Amino acid sequence: MRIDPNPYPDLLAEVAQTQQQVNTDEQEIASGLSVNEPSDNPGAAALLVENAGQTSEADQFERSIGSIQGEIQSADSTLDSVTTALQQAISLGTEGANGTENAADRAAIVVQIQGIQSQLLNLANLTYQGNYVFAGTATQAAAYVLDPSSPSGVTYQGNTGVNRVRVGSQITLQTNLPGSQLFSASGGNVFQSIQDLITSLQGGNTASIGTAVTEVGDASSYLSEQSVFYGNALDQLTSQQTYLASDTTELAQQETTIGGADLPNVISNLTTSQTSLQATLEAIAQTESTNLFQYLK
């Protein structure tokens, strides 16, 4: 049987193919990735796009949690301060309801409670990064302003809007409660109760003072119930942070599984390819042009 007398094209094709494999292996090792372009593994490349989208989303949720956490913490601690102030007002009111106190004593108590009233107004007008936290979604103006014509002494300028921020692909978290729900709700109006306490102290009727103290107590209780919202929100955020941290790790592992280079295997392949390349080159070098002409004399 006659054979192909020219082996070089086959050998050179083999060299090119092996060199290509060497280049591919080296690229995988250098990048640490088995999918460097979509055609390397189209299915994996598509999954990596999804993975990148999910990872980016999880990272963003973590950033969003970081952003709203500060505001919620600030609101939570402010409500604690409001509760403390109300407790202080209750103590003063109880003292004023004591029949042994004279008018001058009650007037002094009124001054102190007016100070608390002023403090409460400041607390209700908490701002975080320039936004009024308890103004609903009307965050660009103070939630409450002094208003002598109002029975409670203040007017709520905010609205009843609430915001929800997505902190997980299936989770949105309400981030605020409007002041109207916290400080001037019909079930526990903080400002009205303080104003009533001041008015009753100024009137000097111990029974009325006692009623006003009870009203402040009710407002405080109501506020405490409402402020649970912020504690819960913080707990949810912490829990979601923990989940996102593990989700991010999981996604990173998936990314490696889908598109990461199997380094031991690739290095082994590279060694094989390099050996094969060297052997082919050696074969070409040793393919001496031996033919019958050289032996004819």
Next chain:
Amino acid sequence: MSSLNASLATALTGLIAEQGAMQVTTNNVANVNTPGYSREDPVLVTSDPVAIGPLTFGTGVTLQSVESIRDPLLESQIQQQTQSQGQFSTLASALQQTQANFISSTSDIGTAISNFFDSINQLSSDPPNLSLRQGVLTAADDLATSFNTAANNLSQQQTSLDSSVVQTVTQINQLTQQIANLNQQVSNLQNVGESAGSFVDQRQQAIDQLSGLVDVSVISANNSLTLTTANGVPLVTGQQSFQLQTQITPAGLHDVYSQGNNVTSQITSGQLGGTLQARDQEIPAIQGQLDTLAAGVANAVNTVQAGGFDLNGDAGTNLFNPPPAGVTGAAASLSVAITDPSLIAASSDGSAGSNGNAEAMYDLNNQAIVAGQTPTDYYSGIVFDVGNDTANASAEQTASSSILQQLNDQLASVSGVSLDEEAANMVRYQDAYQASAQVITTINDMMYTVINMDTLTV
């Protein structure tokens, strides 16, 4: 009765025939590395004998012809495989370039989509914040830029492929003209019974080159060849070549014409087939997908934007300039319509601190707003399609190259020049030549003897 002169003439035919055979070997050796050369074989036949009386004497040897050793079946298979190789090589190369637009990076479309929606989610945590609003505009601009860049790259590639179509048609016309000329030379020689081996080799090589450029069907008849494309578009008939032309279309691309007919869609293989496939099918399909994605995102965002309120409490206006109707060109023309960050309609109730509409906008990221899929799902589908098409074309190219290599090996085992074989032939012809020469010398001696018989003394 035989004569010494007859013997001399017979011996002389041996000398002439071996010289001719030696010339064939010399030519084979000289062309050992000539691409497309088929080795030649001298066809030696016994000269017609003469009958003298009751006896019949041979009259020597005749070099009847010089035959090129070829295998038409293999040559035909090589042509077909060369067409596939040309097609898939061009297609794979084009798609490799195309898929560069979809390699994961910090600025690829998938990342830009994620960054855009992430910026909206960030804004929803502090809706009045102008820095965050500016962040949304910047991310929207980056998204538009990534679409513009990919669309422009695809357009440029299409233009470049179009130039290649024109160049390839020029090459095809040169080759068909060359083949027609060679047809004439082959026909002229074969009609007078002469060997046209080297012209046939040249013609075969030109056909192989043509097969790399376009699908070719070869019909051989009456010492001549007719070439058409697989779909019957005439290329060469005997000594006449049919030139292909290119004409620019309203879309600015060139179609291929033959004798006034648009034959673009009839060219399916070879480099031209691969180029047309990439230019007219693959790239437009990807452009269409990008347009759908860009228009889907832009329209959905604009719709949500219109349902909300900006920082001034006014109804939202378009965030992106509306994509063209029918979405064609949406990716190339995508742009952000506003420059004032306060115009982002994050609010759902008109108050500055509301983030309801920003959240609705962010939720688009996970809604089926692009042909029934989420933006990221749709984009990952594009990446899969591009990767899959590229991988398939590369695999086809590798397979056709491998088959072509095997076929070429087989053909070389039939038609290739073996120096060992030629050396052996050379020795054979030399020996035969020496023998014939020796016979002539002997006859010469015998003649001398006869001529000088009277002077010879016994």
